[in-house]
Amino acid sequence: GQQVMQIPQYQHVQEGEDFTTYCNSSTTLSNIQWYKQRPGGHPVFLIQLVKSGEVKKQKRLTFQFGEAKKNSSLHITATQTTDVGTYFCAGPGYGGSQGNLIFGKGTKLSVKP
């Protein structure tokens, strides 16, 4: 079945350092979504990527979708303590069937002030 793998599982950075998390799928994805979950909170949607090779930016966050639409990355420039949380990627399961959104295990980011 559909699998979405994320690395690393944990990342500890000093405030001001950059951070990157990677997401890989075993199959081609029609789209990929990114979510952030603060400690003790619920996941919150960040962005969706649809096109091959797409790059989107949200302030210090840069999201990329691979040319083959099987991998994606989230890069945070100059991390801040407010970036702390777990970042998840998610993609449609079973070849893109409706309603079945599979999440990766997430990358937990901690930022030391």
Place this chain on the structure above:
Amino acid sequence: NAGVTQTPKFRILKIGQSMTLQCAQDMNHNYMYWYRQDPGMGLKLIYYSVGAGITDKGEVPNGYNVSRSTTEDFPLRLELAAPSQTSVYFCASSYSNEKLFFGSGTQLSVL
């Protein structure tokens, strides 16, 4: 708009007991989902629904049941609670399997 509302927020069950986790959304979303999140782990899809009267199994459906009689509500039923079902349960909704809105979660312990 309240968004996605889950009740209860916390619950402790004894092994073998049953309960229903409630989920309601007021955004007129067609898609609704139930995920479970074990400590330090990702989200596992239990069941999902693409509209009223339509439900389908996700990755980990065993031990759970759902129904979708209305667009707004998507309750999750645990029939015979087991310790392995100790988890945080999140309900979510979306317009079209994109941009999910999550509820605040139900923390369930089965002892």
